[in-house]
Amino acid sequence: MKPIIVRSNHWIPGASWLLAVSLLLLVVMPSPAFAAEVDCLMCHENLAKGKVVHAAVQMGCTSCHTGIDATDVPHKKKNKIAKGLSSMPPELCYGCHEKKSFEGKKAVHPPVMGGLCTNCHNPHSSDIPKLLLSELPDLCYGCHDKQKFFGKALHAPVGIGLCTQCHAAHQSDHEKLLLKEPPDLCYDCHKKADFSRKNVHAPVAGGMCLSCHKPHGSDYFALLKREPVNVCFECHAGIRKKAHAIVGMLESGHPLGVPKKGKKPVEDPARPGKRFYCGSCHNPHTSDNPSLFRYEARRGMELCLNCHKK
Ligand code: HEC
Ligand code: HEC
Ligand code: HEC
Ligand code: HEC
Ligand code: HEC
Ligand code: HEC
Ligand code: HEC
Ligand code: HEC
Ligand code: HEC
Ligand code: HEC
Ligand code: HEC
Structure with missing residues (x-):
């Protein structure tokens, strides 16, 4: 099988004008990491199609998938972790996001405590802000019984899914993950x-x-x-x-x-x-x-x- 990863400095050596063009290309491309990036996206372009692309993806797929050798399909794995990740969430995420923003306060949302970051976030890209898997309130109703929130009358912000106007998604110093106490x-x-x-x-x-x-x-x-x-x-x-x-x-x-x-x-x-x-x-x-x-x-x-x- 021929190698799939094509780096720009491998392109047609020899003719110096071509070299000049490829150097120019190197300048135009943001970084060599991004160049390797494009290669993964050749086959996995869907992963970066959402309106919001995770900044980590721009830093290169291998910033998380360190254990993937993509020179072959199916890929060889250089480690035993699922999807060739360097570690599993939440540790994976804490490599770049400060752990103390997610754990340590009085009330921690159980799925955050359990490291289920990808139950709410797409690690690659999404059409919904904050890389969410679905819009609020549906995201929440995936785990919380919708019936319990409804009655003949609904509080306006609940009806339009403004759950996070009152609740922290990850953790809080107040009971029930409230952003503040009433009143x-x-x-x-x-x-x-x-x-x-x-x-x-x-x-x-x-x-x-x-x-x-x-x-x-x-x-x-x-x-x-x-x-x-x-x-x-x-x-x-x-x-x-x-x-x-x-x-x-x-x-x-x-x-x-x-x-x-x-x-x-x-x-x-x-x-x-x-x-x-x-x-x-x-x-x-x-x-x-x-x-x-x-x-x-x-x-x-x-x-x-x-x-x-x-
Ligand atoms: C030539 C096309 C191609 C390229 C280039 C490619 N992949 Fe893949 N990749 C695939 C295909 C097809 C699959 C699904 C088959 C399989 O599960 O192994 C896959 C599967 C994966 C998986 C899932 C593996 C699993 O255990 O479920 C990961 C992670 C992955 N690719 C990462 C990468 C990364 C990172 C790169 C760039 C370094 C990359 N791929 C480049 C075609 C490609
Ligand atoms: C921030 C870390 C991170 C980055 C960067 C990242 N991935 Fe992933 N990737 C993950 C995680 C976590 C999973 C497992 C998702 C799950 O369990 O739902 C995953 C799963 C996958 C899968 C399996 C299919 C799927 O959707 O679950 C493929 C293929 C894949 N990644 C390819 C890539 C490619 C290609 C890139 C670069 C364009 C990339 N990843 C960048 C974290 C990352
Ligand atoms: C390689 C570094 C890196 C890793 C690993 C990483 N992130 Fe990020 N992430 C970033 C950067 C950089 C940003 C943009 C700056 C910021 O908001 O902090 C970001 C932003 C985000 C955002 C906000 C997106 C937005 O549009 O505002 C979410 C949500 C997110 N990351 C979730 C995760 C999750 C979940 C994981 C683990 C599966 C993870 N990240 C792992 C680097 C990383
Ligand atoms: C129950 C769903 C849920 C889980 C689980 C979850 N998040 Fe979030 N996350 C959200 C929501 C909702 C937002 C948007 C909050 C807002 O807009 O106020 C968010 C926002 C973020 C942001 C952007 C922060 C900001 O202030 O804009 C990052 C980064 C992030 N999450 C990372 C993570 C990581 C890492 C984990 C796992 C440790 C995780 N999330 C687990 C729902 C979740
Ligand atoms: C992946 C599953 C999951 C998702 C998605 C989810 N939750 Fe939860 N949440 C739980 C579990 C499990 C508990 C603990 C049991 C319970 O109270 O139902 C909990 C508890 C809570 C609590 C009570 C905390 C306490 O201290 O008693 C609040 C408030 C909450 N969630 C709000 C939200 C909001 C808002 C969303 C949407 C942004 C959301 N949840 C999405 C699983 C989830
Ligand atoms: C906010 C409106 C309201 C105010 C103020 C109010 N009432 Fe009434 N009142 C009613 C209503 C309605 C009824 C009939 C209740 C029913 O049938 O159960 C009623 C019934 C009565 C009855 C009984 C009539 C009957 O047919 O049994 C008397 C007597 C009465 N009110 C006197 C007063 C007095 C004296 C005041 C001032 C101290 C007062 N009300 C203030 C609304 C009011
Ligand atoms: C994010 C904004 C927001 C927050 C926070 C909020 N409310 Fe509301 N509330 C509204 C809106 C919007 C309405 C509908 C318009 C109105 O009646 O003012 C409403 C209406 C109400 C109503 C009247 C409902 C009806 O059917 O007549 C009550 C009662 C109420 N809120 C109580 C509370 C209480 C108690 C709190 C604090 C625990 C609270 N609200 C926090 C936005 C909010
Ligand atoms: C106006 C503010 C407000 C909004 C908006 C709001 N909540 Fe709450 N929520 C509260 C308060 C206050 C409590 C605490 C109730 C108590 O202590 O009796 C609570 C409690 C909860 C609980 C714990 C359940 C229990 O009975 O202990 C969950 C789960 C929850 N909310 C989820 C959500 C979800 C999901 C949404 C969006 C659909 C949402 N909340 C929108 C104010 C709000
Ligand atoms: C028709 C009007 C009216 C209605 C209906 C009414 N009240 Fe009153 N209430 C009054 C008036 C007038 C006073 C002042 C009486 C006085 O100062 O002698 C009062 C005084 C009070 C007081 C303070 C003095 C005391 O008796 O303890 C309380 C508490 C009270 N009401 C509660 C209630 C409750 C609870 C209800 C419904 C079950 C109710 N009221 C229905 C008119 C009303
Ligand atoms: C003693 C019970 C009680 C307490 C405590 C209470 N409310 Fe109310 N509230 C009511 C009743 C009863 C109504 C309906 C009034 C009517 O008949 O129009 C109401 C109505 C409302 C409304 C609808 C608009 C209005 O003024 O009629 C809002 C908003 C509201 N309350 C918010 C709050 C907030 C915020 C707090 C805490 C600061 C609070 N309530 C505390 C009993 C209470
Ligand atoms: C959580 C408890 C609680 C609830 C529920 C409650 N009250 Fe009260 N109320 C009090 C206390 C405590 C006082 C002050 C002590 C007293 O006068 O009994 C008071 C006093 C009053 C007074 C007298 C105020 C004065 O200045 O003399 C009225 C009138 C009253 N309440 C009406 C109501 C009405 C109407 C409702 C239902 C909408 C209601 N209360 C529900 C606790 C409550």
Whole structure:
């Protein structure tokens, strides 16, 4: 078999003008390593076809495949490692990428810990930025059950695959690979001012957004964790036991919007299209008014007219 690797300095020796041309070619070509490179691509051109080509590929195939002798097909292998690689991922990758960017923090993504770099990245090239094997969120759903993220309503950034606006792909100092803890994470996209009026609801002040909301998707409106009234009852069980809001007028107090079996939920008269419940009278986050009233009111009675107009 004739050698496959053709170096430019082997080209037609003799005629000095030809030498001049080949020298010129050498100048035009970025590096001798790249010249050897072109040879592998003669047969493996598909590997470098993606829109994004790994910089390591430009450094030469043999920067990773040290054990491939390509003078014959099938190639002879000079080592016992799969594909004639110099080592297996992740060590292979850590030859050029700093290991501490991938391991060592409090939470390491298990596939990164397991060295499964090529479960997410193509080592050669890809049409997707960062050499990813598929677009987000599909890449993630390859291992994470898609069903678990969905509900009747989906958080907008989850729907469009912005998983990495909230999560680190490799590792993080925060639990669940979060880039930041709530509420700062949430304030990246939601205006902090909307949560910081004169009176702030204790769990909001404590940054416990996730005591009421799910981060990805939910069957209830506003990504609530459960049936909205029950979200409030979880910490305010006492409200259920005594007359609320109107004392003396109705013995049972004001209706609270607790859903009744088989009946359609009552509509909030002040917010057509929305459910009537605790959040119709109280702002769940913050308010300039006492008792977190949703509307301008110093006393309960000033609240009534927002819904009971005469
Ligand atoms: C003349 C065409 C040709 C050239 C040039 C060539 N290859 Fe290949 N290569 C093949 C073919 C065909 C196969 C698939 C057959 C096989 O698996 O051995 C292959 C397979 C491989 C494999 C997979 C081996 C395995 O164990 O699965 C690697 C890695 C590889 N080539 C690397 C290289 C590198 C690096 C170069 C340049 C130094 C190169 N090839 C040059 C034709 C070529
Ligand atoms: C950054 C390191 C790296 C570089 C540079 C590199 N490869 Fe690979 N190559 C790999 C790894 C890792 C695998 C194994 C992929 C896997 O297991 O999915 C692989 C697999 C292959 C295979 C087997 C087929 C496949 O797609 O899995 C071929 C053929 C191959 N490489 C050829 C080349 C050629 C030709 C070049 C230069 C154009 C090159 N490689 C450059 C890391 C590299
Ligand atoms: C021979 C050196 C070398 C090796 C080995 C290597 N890389 Fe790279 N890689 C680079 C260089 C250089 C860059 C470009 C600069 C940067 O982003 O750090 C890069 C960039 C990347 C990028 C970002 C690409 C982009 O478009 O922004 C990814 C992803 C990547 N490498 C993954 C890997 C994986 C996975 C491995 C192991 C299978 C690996 N690399 C092994 C040198 C290498
Ligand atoms: C679960 C999938 C997954 C695994 C496993 C994985 N990565 Fe990544 N990697 C990503 C995603 C997603 C990005 C893009 C992150 C972003 O855009 O914020 C990325 C980005 C990168 C980058 C570019 C860094 C940058 O800041 O732009 C490099 C380099 C890289 N990965 C190397 C590796 C190496 C090496 C391994 C194995 C130790 C590995 N990755 C394992 C998903 C993964
Ligand atoms: C190759 C498989 C694989 C892929 C792809 C993958 N993951 Fe994971 N991920 C795991 C495994 C395994 C766990 C641990 C078990 C679990 O929590 O499901 C995990 C756990 C997590 C955790 C929880 C970490 C913790 O500390 O509890 C987050 C967050 C996560 N992955 C996000 C992502 C995101 C975002 C993507 C897409 C960029 C992604 N994963 C892609 C395998 C994968
Ligand atoms: C708006 C920010 C945000 C986005 C976008 C986001 N997540 Fe999360 N994710 C979180 C938070 C916050 C948690 C922690 C939930 C907890 O602790 O109860 C989490 C938890 C997880 C977990 C751990 C599961 C569990 O219940 O412990 C996985 C896996 C995960 N996310 C994957 C993804 C994937 C995949 C995507 C993209 C489809 C994504 N996330 C998008 C904020 C986000
Ligand atoms: C990457 C940006 C981003 C981050 C980070 C983010 N959100 Fe969102 N969120 C949005 C967008 C976009 C919408 C839809 C537009 C809107 O209602 O403002 C939304 C809507 C919501 C809604 C209303 C959903 C509905 O159906 O009415 C809630 C609740 C919510 N986010 C809670 C959170 C919480 C809690 C966090 C932190 C754990 C968070 N968000 C972090 C972008 C983000
Ligand atoms: C005590 C429970 C609770 C806590 C804690 C909480 N929320 Fe809410 N959130 C709700 C309820 C209930 C709604 C629906 C309000 C309605 O009826 O319009 C809501 C609605 C939202 C909306 C939709 C727009 C709006 O203002 O109505 C966003 C965005 C939101 N919350 C983000 C957050 C963020 C960010 C945090 C943490 C800083 C947080 N929430 C903490 C209960 C809570
Ligand atoms: C995680 C626990 C928790 C949840 C869930 C919760 N709260 Fe609270 N709430 C508190 C705490 C703690 C206080 C302050 C102590 C107190 O007054 O009981 C408070 C106080 C209040 C106050 C009185 C504020 C004042 O300034 O007097 C109102 C009104 C209120 N919550 C409404 C709600 C509504 C409406 C919901 C459901 C959307 C809800 N809460 C869900 C913990 C919670
Ligand atoms: C019709 C309007 C309205 C509805 C609906 C409503 N509230 Fe209230 N709430 C009030 C008024 C008015 C006050 C002030 C009472 C006072 O100061 O005497 C109040 C006070 C409170 C307080 C602080 C004082 C206390 O009693 O602890 C909490 C906590 C509270 N509400 C929680 C809730 C929860 C939880 C729900 C739903 C289960 C709910 N509210 C539904 C109007 C309402
Ligand atoms: C956010 C809107 C809203 C506010 C504010 C509000 N209500 Fe109501 N109220 C309703 C709704 C809706 C019903 C019917 C609930 C149902 O049928 O379950 C109702 C029912 C009542 C009833 C019972 C009527 C009946 O037919 O049983 C009385 C009495 C009442 N409200 C008085 C008040 C008083 C007094 C205030 C001020 C302290 C007030 N409401 C504030 C929405 C509101």
